[in-house]
Amino acid sequence: MHARLAGWVFAGPALLVLAVFFALPVAAALLLSLTDFDLYALADPAHLRFVALGNYLDLLRTPLFWKSLGNTFYFVLVGVPVSIALSLAAALLLDSPLARMRAAFRTALFAPVVTTVVAVAVIWRYLFHTSYGLVNWALGHVGIAPVDWLGDPHWAMPTIIAFAAWKNFGYNMVILLAGLQAIPRDLYEAARIDGASRWRQFLHITLPQLGPVLLVVGVITVSGYFQLFAEPYVMTRGDPLQSTVSVLYYMFEEGFRWWNLGRASAIAFVLFVVILAATALLLRFGRRRGAL
């Protein structure tokens, strides 16, 4: 076999799979979003009509779409900083020369990451149960009245955010820990000789040195958190009062419950554009701060 041909033969199967099951559907989704593909078209493609930007314009007039977008932004804008702060705190603790049994602690803190979202979301649903959940029982000891965590529109999203932070912080923790370990120790030594406090060392050495890693972690987490789906599906089904309907949850309902595939494709593309814009904004911010 000629080497040039070999390249294509070896890369071929992967490229074929990605072309047929990813590139083609993505292109088709764009076309689909310009049609009124629904249950009737599913039965007989003759019912299919081209509606141009009709689905998109229609979405802009749908209150639930705006609601889902708002809920998703709430989840991202609060959830991402909370998650990354927790990851950074855990990484700093693990990086401390005073910490003992680091390997064991790292394993324990990382464990939630490898668990199955659906299964652990079910656990949380019971832990946060209003009348017999452990959380309300514990809060009762400090005199806090029971909260209807997943049934109160004000508390449902914060509960899901707490769940996501618990489930995911270990992932970024490992990346940040590797970043911390790469910072030259003599930088701290020099700062200490100059009499800089620990807080100033953190602000002026740790954070700037960690900049590029924080940017990577930020981009990964933001794009991941915009794809919120399993948590509301299992914990709240989008309720109460649609306060936990995320964009993807809305897409799933439109597409696979009501079979409005055209409209659902439009929702998917809006989400794609939002993620793209958020990532670009983050990278630009990082570049300006000199992180890249």
Place this chain on the structure above:
Amino acid sequence: MSRPVGETRWRAAGVNAALLALAALSLAPLAWMLSVSFMPRGEAAQFPPPLLPSAPTLDNYRELFARTGMARHFANSLLVATAITGLSLLVNTMAGYAFAKLRFRGRERLFQLLLAALVVPAQVAMLPLFLLMKQLGLVDSYWGVILPAMASVFGIFLVRQYARSIPDELVEAARIDGAGELRIFFRIVLPLLRPVLATLAVFTFMASWNDFMWPLIVLTGQEHYTLPVAIASLSREHVMDVELMMAGAVVTVAPVLALFLLLQRHYIHGLLLGSVKG
């Protein structure tokens, strides 16, 4: 500048206490799940909530396997995750090697295109993918889950990064000796790639075991449900059966947790490689 010994001791206590608290917070929900799964029916739904079973029992597991078809779902998950891991390992490794070591036209541009594709969320493809699967008659079949997962940009990227460290001379020498490309790949390249193969295998298996949204869409019949889909559906039917649900959660989570504990090194390695894209 040395600090007083007493202060360092306090700081050490603080750091370790904070770590201990975080570890407790991380593991408490999992410990609670395990404990409740051994409780007699209805015990967990009391106030105050008990932490340990009064009389540990395996009834929940028995009922889970006897009545809810959990054995079937477990087998489905195992089958799908194993098939995806095996097939995608072969497909991604061949492609990763090609992008690293074999010269062919348009290689660099194609690879850039693959990396660019990473920004597209997988869900964008899901709606037409469902229609495609319907055309192929693969809705509600194992292949409907396996086929789209047989290649991944992440996997190709991971193998390519690693394969680039294989010396060109090694491959050239084999070629001069008259070895065919397939023989070179299986006899020389594959053994050298062993560490990255282990990493990719652990990663892929766990990701497919835990995957939820696409299996939920394409598997429409109970008999093909994987564990996450089955758990989600069970939790809607059996909202009040805390103990039964926790047994189901244990069965779902235990295999991946065990795998992680055994192969931690490979998993973390892949995570760090994957996060430094480009």
